[in-house]
Amino acid sequence: MNKEYSCKVLKREMLTQDTAYLTIDCPEIAQKAIPGQFVNVSCSRFLKRPFGIASTDKENGTFNIGIKIVGGGSGELASIPEGTVINVLGPLGNGFDLSSDSYILVSGGTGVFPINFAYETLRASGKDVTMVQGFRDKSQICLTSDDYIVTTDSGDYGIKGTCIAGLDTIDLKKDQIVCCVGPVPMMKAVGSWAEAKRLKCYISMEQRMACGIGICLVCVCKKKAEQEGVPFEHVRCCKDGPVFEYGEVIL
Amino acid sequence: MTRLGVKVGSVSLKSPLILASGTCNFGHELSEYYDLSILGGLSSKGLTIKPRAGNEGVRVAETASGMLNSVGLQNPGVDYFIEHDLDYMRSLNTGVIVNVAGHSFDDYMAMIEKLDPHKDKIDALEINLSCPNVKAGCMSIGTDPAQIREIVSAMRSRTDLPLWIKLTPNVTDIKSMALAAQNAGADAVVLINTLLGMVIDIKTRRPVLRNNTGGYSGPAVKPIAIRMVAECSKVLDIPIIGCGGVMDYKDVLEFMIAGASAVEIGTASLIHPTCPVDITRDLTDYCKSNNIDLSDLTGTLELW
Numbered sequence: 001m002n003k004e005y006s007c008k009v010l011k012r013e014m015l016t017q018d019t020a021y022l023t024i025d026c027p028e029i030a031q032k033a034i035p036g037q038f039v040n041v042s043c044s045r046f047l048k049r050p051f052g053i054a055s056t057d058k059e060n061g062t063f064n065i066g067i068k069i070v071g072g073g074s075g076e077l078a079s080i081p082e083g084t085v086i087n088v089l090g091p092l093g094n095g096f097d098l099s100s101d102s103y104i105l106v107s108g109g110t111g112v113f114p115i116n117f118a119y120e121t122l123r124a125s126g127k128d129v130t131m132v133q134g135f136r137d138k139s140q141i142c143l144t145s146d147d148y149i150v151t152t153d154s155g156d157y158g159i160k161g162t163c164i165a166g167l168d169t170i171d172l173k174k175d176q177i178v179c180c181v182g183p184v185p186m187m188k189a190v191g192s193w194a195e196a197k198r199l200k201c202y203i204s205m206e207q208r209m210a211c212g213i214g215i216c217l218v219c220v221c222k223k224k225a226e227q228e229g230v231p232f233e234h235v236r237c238c239k240d241g242p243v244f245e246y247g248e249v250i251l
Numbered sequence: 252m253t254r255l256g257v258k259v260g261s262v263s264l265k266s267p268l269i270l271a272s273g274t275c276n277f278g279h280e281l282s283e284y285y286d287l288s289i290l291g292g293l294s295s296k297g298l299t300i301k302p303r304a305g306n307e308g309v310r311v312a313e314t315a316s317g318m319l320n321s322v323g324l325q326n327p328g329v330d331y332f333i334e335h336d337l338d339y340m341r342s343l344n345t346g347v348i349v350n351v352a353g354h355s356f357d358d359y360m361a362m363i364e365k366l367d368p369h370k371d372k373i374d375a376l377e378i379n380l381s382c383p384n385v386k387a388g389c390m391s392i393g394t395d396p397a398q399i400r401e402i403v404s405a406m407r408s409r410t411d412l413p414l415w416i417k418l419t420p421n422v423t424d425i426k427s428m429a430l431a432a433q434n435a436g437a438d439a440v441v442l443i444n445t446l447l448g449m450v451i452d453i454k455t456r457r458p459v460l461r462n463n464t465g466g467y468s469g470p471a472v473k474p475i476a477i478r479m480v481a482e483c484s485k486v487l488d489i490p491i492i493g494c495g496g497v498m499d500y501k502d503v504l505e506f507m508i509a510g511a512s513a514v515e516i517g518t519a520s521l522i523h524p525t526c527p528v529d530i531t532r533d534l535t536d537y538c539k540s541n542n543i544d545l546s547d548l549t550g551t552l553e554l555w
């Protein structure tokens with residue numbers, strides 16, 4: 001059975017000026033989580049807040065989330081004192097398809113967190129991974145490495161431009177799968193880039209959520225209808241996603 | 252029957268706790284969290300004759316102690332439900348309540364005709380005359396005693412299934428709505444559905460909800476629901492199912508004292524999916540330590 005866990009925040013560090021990285025004690029979530037899944041975390045607000053799982057440590061029974069401060073709930077969680085116990089539901093939703101041998105991972109903004117987990121998992125199973133990270137500017141860069149292709153909109157670090165500029169520098173292989181998490185315009189651009197190269201591409205959606213487990217239907221994404229006469233259907237971001245194959249939901 | 256057992260008219264439930272419509276879907280997801288057979292029942296997502304995609308854009312807005320939703324009755328349609336979800340709900344070994352919505356008199360009658368042949372699998376029909384999130388029907392019917400009477404008596408003549416009429420709190424005098432339902436042959440009333448509300452984003456000066464307004468639920472609405480249950484309990488002969496803002500066992504007791512025979516849990520499941528497990532445990536302890544059957548509490552309120 002799934003359950004709601006009470007977990008201790010073991011460690012909090014600031015990755016950038018407005019982004020915190022929490023290490024949370026929960027052996028069950030660390031054991032079960034797959035890249036692309038998220039957790040729904042309580043704070044003093046009425047509803048929980050969803051965050052992508054950024055990393056797991058099965059041995060120590062911990063997982064990580066990265067929190068960019070955009071409002072009250074994220075602000076509170078980003079400054080939470082170490083040792084605080086929080087309620088966490090998870091791991092939730094569907095993760096990426098990890099069946100291929102070769103991957104291109106692309107992140108923008110807070111997409112850096114779920115993509116980081118995908119990178120770690122794929123590398124640990126010895127797969128070929130090319131990582132492309134897009135940031136607004138140098139001040140936003142986090143969870144990076146010299147092995148990655150980094151682009152910045154401002155051009156003050158790495159390649160100047162969007163992550164498409166980074167993608168265009170890669171020698172493509174057959175059956176490579178692209179996984180992309182970031183703002184919708186970026187996922188659109190990466191999705192159509194992948195389509196043009198005939199590569200399978202997965203994206204991850206964000207919607208405002210309440211339950212996070214599929215029972216309230218507030219978090220829907222639009223999908224092309226299978227039935228005729230209906231303009232579109234709605235699928236739940238939390239339960240049917242957040243990861244979808246590019247083209248499955250209307251961006 | 253254990254000490255938690257209650258009766259809602261002819262319907263016996265093993266516990267007063269029923270999961271409220273729209274906050275448990277058809278039970279599949281929550282059964283990954285606990286054994287739903289501890290519940291008195293489960294009320295399906297509001298169903299309509301045709302499938303509905305629901306409203307577009309942002310559908311949830313948070314408040315200090317509640318939330319607004321504007322889902323807009325997204326559902327797969329009654330035919331799909333009968334084929335794919337009804338047997339599953341029956342297999343959960345708990346009361347099966349089917350929530351029925353519509354836009355017109357004809358819609359509701361067509362729904363009864365679809366569901367009545369499956370009466371062996373259904374414990375009660377919960378007639379939603381109160382959804383605030385769709386343009387026509389539903390809530391506008393539930394704010395007019397004459398329309399309530401017309402629709403409930405027509406349903407009464409078409410089915411023997413228990414009819415629980417779910418009313419909207421967006422009225423001046425809830426008693427006249429409840430009496431209209433009772434006099435037309437309803438077996439129970441469910442009080443309350445959500446309150447119509449609005450939340451504004453001060454940066455954009457636009458409503459947060461793409462539908463502008465939404466249905467307000469959660470602990471913030473509980474005092475309104477309790478007041479309505481207490482008022483109706485004084486004038487009705489049929490049972491009341493209380494609903495609105497239940498978060499813990501004390502809220503359940505409060506509803507029962509006010510006059511409810513059973514109590515629905517809605518928004519609380521979105522916050523803590525397993526809260527009915529805790530509430531069941533706490534109610535059991537309460538009955539034990541006070542040496543009472545829970546149903547003895549119903550309507551024991553003494554007004555000043």
Ligand SMILES: Cc1cc2nc3c(=O)[nH]c(=O)nc-3n(C[C@H](O)[C@H](O)[C@H](O)COP(=O)(O)OP(=O)(O)OC[C@H]3O[C@@H](n4cnc5c(N)ncnc54)[C@H](O)[C@@H]3O)c2cc1C
Pocket residue numbers: 038045049050051052053066067068069070071072073074075110113114205206207208209242
């Ligand atoms: C599946 C999923 C995974 C996510 N992963 C991450 C992550 O790894 N790191 C991270 O920093 N953020 C992530 N988010 C976004 C994060 O949930 C929101 O930033 C957070 O809930 C905002 O809460 P708040 O109280 O600070 O903001 P509020 O004060 O509620 O709102 C401030 C702003 O945030 C936006 N917002 C509010 N709720 C959400 C929401 N549920 N989703 C998207 N935007 C929202 C609002 O539109 C508003 O502009 C994710 C969201 C989803 C749905």
Ligand SMILES: Cc1cc2nc3c(=O)[nH]c(=O)nc-3n(C[C@H](O)[C@H](O)[C@H](O)COP(=O)(O)O)c2cc1C
Pocket residue numbers: 216217218271272273274296297298320322324350379382417443444445467468469470472494495496497515516517518519
């Ligand atoms: C997301 C959501 C969806 C709902 N959908 C329905 C519905 O389809 N039919 C219905 O009769 N009530 C619906 N409701 C109302 C609830 O069943 C309940 O009456 C209301 O939320 C008050 O109870 P609560 O405060 O415990 O949530 C919905 C409520 C929420 C929060």
Ligand code: FES
Pocket residue numbers: 208209210211212213214215216217218219220236237238239
């Ligand atoms: S947040 Fe409730 S269904 Fe997705």
